[in-house]
Amino acid sequence: MNVRDLARRALAARYIWAVVAILILLAVNLVRDPGYLAVAVNPVTENLSGNLLDILRNAAPILMIAVGMCLVISTSGIDLSVGSVMAVSGAVSMELLSSADGAPSAAFTAILLALLVSTVIGVVNGLLVAVVGLQPFITTLVMMLAGRGIAKVITSGQNTTARNETFRWIANGHVLGFPVVILLALAVVLVVGLVVRRTALGLMIESIGINARASRMVGIKPRGLLITVYSVSGLLAGIAGLFTVSTVMTVDVSQTGSAMEMDAILAVVIGGTALAGGKFSLTGAVAGAFLIATLNKTVVFLGVPSSATPAFKAVVIIVICLIQSERVRGYVSSRRRVPATRAKEGVA
Amino acid sequence: MSERAPIVEMRDISIEFPGVKALDAVDFRLFPGEIHSLMGENGAGKSTLIKALTGVYRIDSGSITVAGEPQHFSGTSDAEKAGIATVYQEINLCTNLTIGENVMLGHEVRGRFGVNWKATNKVALEQLARLGLEGLDPTKPLASLSLAVQQLIAIARAMVIEPRVLVLDEPTSSLDAKEVESLFVILRRLRDEGVAILFVSHFLEQVYAISDRLTVLRNGQFEGEYPADLPRSVLISKMIGKELEAFRSIDMTAQASSAQRHEATILDAEGLGRKGSIMPTDISLQRGAVVGLAGLLGSGRTELARLLYGADKADTGTITLRGKRTTLGSPVAALDQRIAFSTENRRDEGIIGDLTVRENLVLAVQAKRGWMRPLPRKEQDRIVAKYIEELGVRPADPERLIKNLSGGNQQKVLLGRWLATEPEILILDEPTRGIDIGAKADIQETVLKLADEGVAVLFISSELDEVVRICERILVLKDREKIAEIENGPDVTSQTIVGIIADHGAVVEEVAS
Amino acid sequence: ACGNGDGSDGSTDAGDGGTADGDLVTVGFVAVGPEGAWRQANEQNIQDTFTEEAGYELKFAPAANLDQASQISAFTSFVDEGVDVILLSATEGSGWEDSLRRAQEAEIPVILIDRGIEPDDTSLYVSRIAPDNMEVSSAVAEWAVSEFPDGGRYFVLEGPAGVSVVNERNEGWDAVMDDQPQFERVGAQTANWSTEEARSVFETVLSSEGNDIDIVFAQNDEMGLGAALAAEAAGLQPGVDVQIATIDGTQNALEALAEGRLSFVAEYNPLFGETAMEVVEKVLAGEEVESYIIVPSETFDSPEAAQEALPNRQF
Amino acid sequence: MRSDHTAAVAETVEHQDAQRRRWGALRARLLQVNPSAMPTAAAIVLFVAMLVFGEVSYGGIFQSNTLSNLLINNAHLIIIAVGMTFVILTGGIDLSVGAVIAFSSVAGVMLANAGWNPWLVMVVMVAIGLLFGLVAGTLIEFFNVQPFIATLATMFLGRGLASMLSTTPERLADDSPIRLLSRRITLVDGPGVNDLELTAGGIIAVVVLLGGFFVLHRTRRGRTTYAIGGSENAASLMGLPVRSTKLMVYMVSGGLAGVAAVVYTSRLGIAQNITGTGWELDAIAAVVIGGTLLTGGAGYVLGSAVGALVLGLMNVLIVRDGGINPEMTTVITGAILLVFVLLQRGVTMRRSDL
Numbered sequence A: 001m002n003v004r005d006l007a008r009r010a011l012a013a014r015y016i017w018a019v020v021a022i023l024i025l026l027a028v029n030l031v032r033d034p035g036y037l038a039v040a041v042n043p044v045t046e047n048l049s050g051n052l053l054d055i056l057r058n059a060a061p062i063l064m065i066a067v068g069m070c071l072v073i074s075t076s077g078i079d080l081s082v083g084s085v086m087a088v089s090g091a092v093s094m095e096l097l098s099s100a101d102g103a104p105s106a107a108f109t110a111i112l113l114a115l116l117v118s119t120v121i122g123v124v125n126g127l128l129v130a131v132v133g134l135q136p137f138i139t140t141l142v143m144m145l146a147g148r149g150i151a152k153v154i155t156s157g158q159n160t161t162a163r164n165e166t167f168r169w170i171a172n173g174h175v176l177g178f179p180v181v182i183l184l185a186l187a188v189v190l191v192v193g194l195v196v197r198r199t200a201l202g203l204m205i206e207s208i209g210i211n212a213r214a215s216r217m218v219g220i221k222p223r224g225l226l227i228t229v230y231s232v233s234g235l236l237a238g239i240a241g242l243f244t245v246s247t248v249m250t251v252d253v254s255q256t257g258s259a260m261e262m263d264a265i266l267a268v269v270i271g272g273t274a275l276a277g278g279k280f281s282l283t284g285a286v287a288g289a290f291l292i293a294t295l296n297k298t299v300v301f302l303g304v305p306s307s308a309t310p311a312f313k314a315v316v317i318i319v320i321c322l323i324q325s326e327r328v329r330g331y332v333s334s335r336r337r338v339p340a341t342r343a344k345e346g347v348a
Numbered sequence B: 001m002s003e004r005a006p007i008v009e010m011r012d013i014s015i016e017f018p019g020v021k022a023l024d025a026v027d028f029r030l031f032p033g034e035i036h037s038l039m040g041e042n043g044a045g046k047s048t049l050i051k052a053l054t055g056v057y058r059i060d061s062g063s064i065t066v067a068g069e070p071q072h073f074s075g076t077s078d079a080e081k082a083g084i085a086t087v088y089q090e091i092n093l094c095t096n097l098t099i100g101e102n103v104m105l106g107h108e109v110r111g112r113f114g115v116n117w118k119a120t121n122k123v124a125l126e127q128l129a130r131l132g133l134e135g136l137d138p139t140k141p142l143a144s145l146s147l148a149v150q151q152l153i154a155i156a157r158a159m160v161i162e163p164r165v166l167v168l169d170e171p172t173s174s175l176d177a178k179e180v181e182s183l184f185v186i187l188r189r190l191r192d193e194g195v196a197i198l199f200v201s202h203f204l205e206q207v208y209a210i211s212d213r214l215t216v217l218r219n220g221q222f223e224g225e226y227p228a229d230l231p232r233s234v235l236i237s238k239m240i241g242k243e244l245e246a247f248r249s250i251d252m253t254a255q256a257s258s259a260q261r262h263e264a265t266i267l268d269a270e271g272l273g274r275k276g277s278i279m280p281t282d283i284s285l286q287r288g289a290v291v292g293l294a295g296l297l298g299s300g301r302t303e304l305a306r307l308l309y310g311a312d313k314a315d316t317g318t319i320t321l322r323g324k325r326t327t328l329g330s331p332v333a334a335l336d337q338r339i340a341f342s343t344e345n346r347r348d349e350g351i352i353g354d355l356t357v358r359e360n361l362v363l364a365v366q367a368k369r370g371w372m373r374p375l376p377r378k379e380q381d382r383i384v385a386k387y388i389e390e391l392g393v394r395p396a397d398p399e400r401l402i403k404n405l406s407g408g409n410q411q412k413v414l415l416g417r418w419l420a421t422e423p424e425i426l427i428l429d430e431p432t433r434g435i436d437i438g439a440k441a442d443i444q445e446t447v448l449k450l451a452d453e454g455v456a457v458l459f460i461s462s463e464l465d466e467v468v469r470i471c472e473r474i475l476v477l478k479d480r481e482k483i484a485e486i487e488n489g490p491d492v493t494s495q496t497i498v499g500i501i502a503d504h505g506a507v508v509e510e511v512a513s
Numbered sequence C: 001a002c003g004n005g006d007g008s009d010g011s012t013d014a015g016d017g018g019t020a021d022g023d024l025v026t027v028g029f030v031a032v033g034p035e036g037a038w039r040q041a042n043e044q045n046i047q048d049t050f051t052e053e054a055g056y057e058l059k060f061a062p063a064a065n066l067d068q069a070s071q072i073s074a075f076t077s078f079v080d081e082g083v084d085v086i087l088l089s090a091t092e093g094s095g096w097e098d099s100l101r102r103a104q105e106a107e108i109p110v111i112l113i114d115r116g117i118e119p120d121d122t123s124l125y126v127s128r129i130a131p132d133n134m135e136v137s138s139a140v141a142e143w144a145v146s147e148f149p150d151g152g153r154y155f156v157l158e159g160p161a162g163v164s165v166v167n168e169r170n171e172g173w174d175a176v177m178d179d180q181p182q183f184e185r186v187g188a189q190t191a192n193w194s195t196e197e198a199r200s201v202f203e204t205v206l207s208s209e210g211n212d213i214d215i216v217f218a219q220n221d222e223m224g225l226g227a228a229l230a231a232e233a234a235g236l237q238p239g240v241d242v243q244i245a246t247i248d249g250t251q252n253a254l255e256a257l258a259e260g261r262l263s264f265v266a267e268y269n270p271l272f273g274e275t276a277m278e279v280v281e282k283v284l285a286g287e288e289v290e291s292y293i294i295v296p297s298e299t300f301d302s303p304e305a306a307q308e309a310l311p312n313r314q315f
Numbered sequence D: 001m002r003s004d005h006t007a008a009v010a011e012t013v014e015h016q017d018a019q020r021r022r023w024g025a026l027r028a029r030l031l032q033v034n035p036s037a038m039p040t041a042a043a044i045v046l047f048v049a050m051l052v053f054g055e056v057s058y059g060g061i062f063q064s065n066t067l068s069n070l071l072i073n074n075a076h077l078i079i080i081a082v083g084m085t086f087v088i089l090t091g092g093i094d095l096s097v098g099a100v101i102a103f104s105s106v107a108g109v110m111l112a113n114a115g116w117n118p119w120l121v122m123v124v125m126v127a128i129g130l131l132f133g134l135v136a137g138t139l140i141e142f143f144n145v146q147p148f149i150a151t152l153a154t155m156f157l158g159r160g161l162a163s164m165l166s167t168t169p170e171r172l173a174d175d176s177p178i179r180l181l182s183r184r185i186t187l188v189d190g191p192g193v194n195d196l197e198l199t200a201g202g203i204i205a206v207v208v209l210l211g212g213f214f215v216l217h218r219t220r221r222g223r224t225t226y227a228i229g230g231s232e233n234a235a236s237l238m239g240l241p242v243r244s245t246k247l248m249v250y251m252v253s254g255g256l257a258g259v260a261a262v263v264y265t266s267r268l269g270i271a272q273n274i275t276g277t278g279w280e281l282d283a284i285a286a287v288v289i290g291g292t293l294l295t296g297g298a299g300y301v302l303g304s305a306v307g308a309l310v311l312g313l314m315n316v317l318i319v320r321d322g323g324i325n326p327e328m329t330t331v332i333t334g335a336i337l338l339v340f341v342l343l344q345r346g347v348t349m350r351r352s353d354l
Ligand SMILES: Nc1ncnc2c1ncn2[C@@H]1O[C@H](COP(=O)(O)OP(=O)(O)OP(=O)(O)O)[C@@H](O)[C@H]1O
Pocket: A343, B017, B018, B020, B021, B022, B040, B041, B042, B043, B044, B045, B046, B047, B048, B049, B089, B394, B395, B403, B404, B405, B406, B407, B408, B409, B434, B436
């Protein structure tokens, strides 16, 4: 494995363009402020601080849901409920903490319960898709509506605030000056990555995403796999919810996690996983998540007016999509031939 | 004939896919009023040449002339406008639409209020009638048809535009003798009307029966253009690029296994049936025996096999496996019982297109082990290397996506997939479909070898010769019902079976065994 | 002469202003639904006021996703059904003329809660009861002017671009600030009314401005609290290094004010259910009512003021 | 005489026979209609069931004004649901419709206020929709961007451009001809406001629906749309104009979003950058409720219109109930949707299991 090989492999990966886009955005910010990339110890809080760390911290929840979404999309499904599950998880934990004392045990109970509820929602999604045979889009759309309602019911519509130092530490704590939440997020990603790639889970998920009928004939049980995948997505969305509410120790039932499903889907697709399902790239989803966090931060850093923000994002997305497209790449490296017809296979 | 100007002339055509030179400076000429067979092994580049002609693939170099004019088609529709109708190797129809629509899509009869469905279906039915399918109801969904009939539908579709050039890529791969004969009648008539026909098939008899001229490709290269009276042995050696030696084995193995009888029943099904697909049927399989299922299209062979594998649930009947009553509710259960089933529907139920050859090969083994116990990479490589070598998959690159393999090579990979599970019962539904003659012999040999090792094989094929050649017992199905079960012997030929099928109805009970 | 008292005959009684459901007056409340603490308090207050004991049947119709289209269809449905009075708490001020005209045709009086309509055609409704957004945000600006006589650098955390509250609160603030050249506007960003977004936005703003922000004008409490968290995380002390002013006056905000984390809270008083009921009663009795009843709102500019108000805080 | 009589009897018998045969054939045809029509049929049945349920529990559903308003208030949703059906039939999706409506209406009203001819303005509004569809279609077809992402991008673009034009409501003059589209035409004058009414907007919705049905079922383009949804690869190998058809469906969806913008703007008299947030999901839900498969290839545009009406009726019923806890409304909406798709699934499952 020499450097040339590595470089070639990297270029072949579709998510390379997400990385390039991140670098470009960072460069733009750097032009705006030469000290942008500096990471320094904050004299008051004695923790590391800097824009890069801010980006990483903000990427943590997106990272979680993007990883879950990546697996779901790979089975040729979709999970629109992740944003609402975030709200549910936040609501459960905040409601519990607001009526408890500030003891660490309360925090652990809250975390466990929140994750349990989130996973249950995921399981329900999975059952509806795999056993009842509903379409993933509509199933999770229903769950997106119902989930936000459930969050509101849990807090009786209030934006619940709570105090608990242990819980707050998740998103605000530091280990050796480094934000805990990033470490947690990366650890979760690593675990998921290892589980799907070191076992045959990933291969089987891809297989049912590409051709469910053929997979069944091979002896793969799509049902169990689908339920697992949706549950994992629910669980990860629950974690994302915890990350989000613990930053501000408030759950905002109508805002927490709202429209986050779009961010997650975008991250996954920019990371090179096709929405039609099949081969997935967790690394790509991670890169996509970082790109979205960087983009969000850049918009604010550059002071793009609120009214122009969506257009700005649109332009960035379109540009990335164009760069990723075979056609444009064909123009760039004109040596490669482009088949007149896409190799896209009609999915049965 | 050669004085006339060719209607299609392809010169110096090259196409390169990443890692494979699929076509390398190939020339091809097609004249009006001829049936021209394109010959070559699996992966020789036949389908690619056809797709180059119709513009599905863009050519890297070379020129295409149709009726004297240089052309650069950008897809089937362009080609159709120039009078070239094509039936591609993998049946490309829309299963969500009706039969009539599939025949007529893009050529619907239009009236004052848009498409006139009545007239459209009428024309569709006329086209179907030309192929002897007048019994079909054009308003029924296509999905209700078996693969073979779908293949005929695709041909009917191609003839709707009254083409000047008709391209048929392995149109007969799932047809039986009767259908082939009626297809040939039509092809001959079209030829006499001046249509140029490009024909691809791995059945030499068919090629010789219908062709006027041949073009042989080997490894993506042009081997030569010959009149159709080329001796078989010469043709074969041109295709495989070596002398015929390796080839003898086919005849030697013929009916070799019928010498001994096998008694060790491993699977015994009684009254196995499913409403609407197959009547209650008895079937038993023995260790070391190859049992054949013969019958015409839609006779229910596939259906029976699916019940044995648990792909469909049986409504009636019992299965006794190794002496124990079992129910096979799903493929998983069947795999656990060391049953393997290679489907006839390669594209929809076989290959997992976006996975590599390696992944496709090990998938069944992996599924048996469960996701928790991944097959170590070394083990995977061993299995893959073994079957790529044994079955002669080309290109022998395990990391290539299976969808980019030629049809025949995909079939070989699928066979490898099932062999890798080391089954005790192997159900093969049309395993040699689309396989070149060399490889076909290899596969037959493999099947016999497996039987010798004690595997019980259920062998389904539309090619009766093949069934007769390697099976020791043959079940004959007709209209989704078992009508006979015969012991193979020196006096049994494909004609015997045809006779049984034809006589059924006249003679009520056929002697069993 | 068949008496069906289950109310299914509502439509036939439409127009005669009578009370279809026995003695109860049917009030249709076209509401906004869960949006934040302020809205919650406001709508709960109205629901608690128009009770059956008080002689009302309140029909509550929250908007789906804050979408005006769903409010319009709820409104139409109330008209079709023939309720006695409609309370309209619009998500958006404009585009209501046709619906209001239809209510008029059906002789159903409409009372606007909180949000006014644009253009303000007072003939289309009976009365509007609301605190004044412009006034409230001007109060914040005036506080800023008095607190920073020499001026300063301020940043605005807004709601979603294009929502009328945002426009009004901007307008009220700008009306004051436009005459104060010593103030420098660093920028304005939306944080979608949300604490966590506000925190994220403000942390970036602080880093891009090198922590050099004097005043934050947060258009609701939630965003103000987010800004405070961001400031703390950056090692600043809110109230000392940066002053944060918010609108709404929810309990959380007053607590933060009492702790000194916020510097100024302008109340936007949601508790006017009683007033609304009085108006309804007058209207049904055929009396005249004022076309705009401004709900008085307070401002809190010190921890002490907050401490004092906290024990009786209902929202 | 006798023979005459017998002849007459025979004739009647024959006639009856023929009729019975015709009826039999019709029944048989109805029973064995394409199984893909089942979900749509289920949707229609369930819609009627909902109407009856509403009438029984709350009353005032089967009355002229409620029914008229159901159509008038949901005209814009029906229109975008028809467009969405085209896209979804090909297996794609269009998330941009809501944002396109926002941009098209804001731009339209601003142009009208700048003194442009109102009729021209309406054309421009539709053209803006077409343009957005063209952009999305181009991204999808020529640059191989996935529909979800391409239309997400055009959604951001539409919303962003609308916000850049104006963040305050843009008002249409009261006498603007655009407003005419929402003038209520009374068909049956009932007591009070209980009239059977119709607006030009409602008529447009019906016309769009019929047009959509015609295109999908009676033109080659329409059938190609279905074919693409069945298998895009097969459709292109069958020589169907896949590219232009895919471009077309996105333009249809965009163009109809433009039409919906005209209809909605006319009804409200204002245009705003935040109009239409989340409508894409409503439209998709309507299409799915109407029995169209999100994977494409099966479904009916009529079902989508029913789906849109179901959503509208659901809101009416929630309003009529009036006692639903606000926190619970989304849960209930979700639950009703779920029950709906479950029932539909139940019906179709039993059919296909036969
Ligand atoms: N889309 C593709 N991408 C990459 N390689 C391809 C593609 N299509 C075909 N090939 C390769 O091109 C070669 C020629 O394939 P082709 O399908 O033309 O063979 P064929 O002669 O039709 O064989 P068969 O008899 O098995 O159908 C094969 O090696 C195949 O792997």
